[in-house]
Amino acid sequence: MIMYKCPHCGNESISLYKKANLDMRYNSKCKKCGEKYGLHSYSYLLDLMFLLGYFLILRTNFTEPIKIVLGILLFLVDTLFNILFVPIVKK
Numbered sequence: 001m002i003m004y005k006c007p008h009c010g011n012e013s014i015s016l017y018k019k020a021n022l023d024m025r026y027n028s029k030c031k032k033c034g035e036k037y038g039l040h041s042y043s044y045l046l047d048l049m050f051l052l053g054y055f056l057i058l059r060t061n062f063t064e065p066i067k068i069v070l071g072i073l074l075f076l077v078d079t080l081f082n083i084l085f086v087p088i089v090k091k
């Protein structure tokens with residue numbers, strides 16, 4: 001299983017699932033050292049970009065099932081971006 005390093009103690013204590021679900025609004029605590037970590041602040045910009053994407057999907061003339069599929073695809077891309085490009089930082 002893929003694990004990510006805590007920015008404080010360097011232990012691989014953050015699971016892939018945990019990283020994919022990190023939210024800018026909340027900080028998480030490391031299981032090993034108890035210090036807080038979270039996503040880098042530029043994830044706000046990514047969130048705004050994806051929000052705009054969802055809005056654009058809703059505004060298209062596609063049928064509802066196609067909008068739902070596009071929405072799910074965008075959600076998966078959003079999650080993938082969080083995993084691959086947004087670093088975990090100290091809080």
Ligand SMILES: [Zn+2]
Nearest residue numbers: 006009030033
């Ligand atoms: Zn730690």
